[in-house]
Structures are given as C-alpha cells and as structure tokens.
Amino acid sequence: MQVQLTALCATGRLPRHCSCWKVDKMLGSALISMERLEVLSIQCYLCRDPPNPRHRYLMELPTRSMREFYYYCHCTTERENVPTPFILAPWMASLTALNWASYAWTPTLEKRFSELIQDVNFLPNIDTLQYNNAGSCDDLLTRRVIRRISSTYYDPVPAVCRSPNKHLITRLSIPPQYLRELFDGSEIDKLRSLRHVGTLSFERNLSDPEENKVSTCDSF
Numbered sequence: 692m693q694v695q696l697t698a699l700c701a702t703g704r705l706p707r708h709c710s711c712w713k714v715d716k717m718l719g720s721a722l723i724s725m726e727r728l729e730v731l732s733i734q735c736y737l738c739r740d741p742p743n744p745r746h747r748y749l750m751e752l753p754t755r756s757m758r759e760f761y762y763y764c765h766c767t768t769e770r771e772n773v774p775t776p777f778i779l780a781p782w783m784a785s786l787t788a789l790n791w792a793s794y795a796w797t798p799t800l801e802k803r804f805s806e807l808i809q810d811v812n813f814l815p816n817i818d819t820l821q822y823n824n825a826g827s828c829d830d831l832l833t834r835r836v837i838r839r840i841s842s843t844y845y846d847p848v849p850a851v852c853r854s855p856n857k858h859l860i861t862r863l864s865i866p867p868q869y870l871r872e873l874f875d876g877s878e879i880d881k882l883r884s885l886r887h888v889g890t891l892s893f894e895r896n897l898s899d900p901e902e903n904k905v906s907t908c909d910s911f
C-alpha cells in the first residue's frame with residue numbers, strides 16, 4: 692500500500708483559525724488504519740503552531756512493512772527543542788529508502804538521529820538515501836551500506852569518497868556541477884560497483900522497481 696499526501700494551509704490565517712489541525716487529524720486517522728503501509732510520502736505545507744506540534748500519529752503507525760519514507764514538513768519550527776519522537780517508532784526499522792528533507796531538521800533532532808545511527812539496530816536495512824546537508828546523511832553513508840544515493844542540491848561527493856562502503860554503491864544521481872568533482876577525483880576508481888551515475892532526481896520515488904527505465908536516463 693502506498694500513500695502520497697500533500698497538505699497545505701490555504702487560508703493564511705493564524706494557527707487555530709484555519710483548518711490545519713483538522714486536516715492533520717484526518718490524515719492521522721487514515722494512516723493509523725493502514726496496517727500494511729509500505730510507502731509513505733508526506734509533503735506538508737501546514738502552518739506552524741509550535742505549542743501544538745503536528746504529525747504526532749507518526750509515532751503510532753501500525754505498519755511493520757514500511758519500505759520508503761519521504762518527509763517534507765513545513766510546520767516543524769527550527770527552534771523546536773523536542774525531537775520529533777517518531778524517529779523511535781517501530782515502523783522505522785523496516786525502511787530501505789529514506790528521503791527526509793533537510794528543512795524538517797532541527798538541531799536537536801539532528802543530534803538525536805546521529806546518536807541513533809551509532810546503533811546498528813537503527814535503520815538496519817537502509818540502502819537508498821536522498822542526500823541533504825544534515826550531518827546524519829554522512830553518518831548513514833559511513834555506518835550503513837548505502838547503495839543508491841540521490842542529491843538534488845547538495846554535494847555528496849566528499850561523503851561518498853569517505854564512505855568505507857563506497858565500493859558497494861551502484862547508483863549515484865548528483866547535481867551536474869558536482870559530477871566534474873567526482874570524475875576529477877581519485878576515488879572514482881574505488882566505486883567499483885557503480886552502474887549508473889549522472890543527474891536524475893529520484894527524490895519522490897526512491898526505489899522505482901522499473902530500474903531499466905531509470906537507467907536509460909542516467910547512464911553516464
């Protein structure tokens with residue numbers, strides 16, 4: 692089962708005077724009933740309401756078969772000190788693909804996430820990553836076997852070159868300005884499993900099973 696959601700605050704009114712809390716509640720009610728949810732994409736443009744953080748239902752999702760998680764959240768505030776608790780939710784354990792937009796990161800969350808990555812039982816099966824400027828992406832590249840990497844804006848080349856598992860990377864989609872950096876460097880020869888490199892965003896659909904369809908576009 693796959694769910695792709697885009698929610699936005701259309702009124703521009705102050706929090707509690709719009710329908711965002713209702714929308715979020717309905718969203719939660721629907722997701723809580725999906726016991727076999729495998730792919731979840733949330734693009735949230737709900738307004739910010741710091742005293743009443745949204746998306747708390749993410750902690751309670753019953754699925755244990757989630758494979759892909761895309762999360763962009765506009766309503767998270769940078770000054771929020773409480774880590775979003777769902778990074779500890781049981782459904783995170785089965786993820787193989789993660790795309791967590793950097794805008795949704797708070798320093799507290801970033802610190803907690805980096806700590807959790809030290810434990811091999813956290814995100815043990817993750818192999819596909821949308822790279823952003825969060826330090827935890829570098830940690831994941833160091834401590835997990837990430838085989839497929841995509842970046843829309845940021846330069847993943849230094850982190851890729853430092854990764855002890857770089858010889859297992861099969862796909863690398865990076866912005867064109869960083870391709871030269873990769874090919875001019877000395878590490879390219881160590882990416883022995885690399886089958887496809889180029890510029891192609893698989894931001895929304897991290898593990899498209901139609902791999903051949905993708906490869907015709909990004910073969911280099």
Ligand SMILES: [Zn+2]
Pocket residue numbers: 700701703704705706707709710711712737738739
């Ligand atoms: Zn709103």
Ligand SMILES: [Zn+2]
Pocket residue numbers: 735736737745746763764765766767
């Ligand atoms: Zn949100």
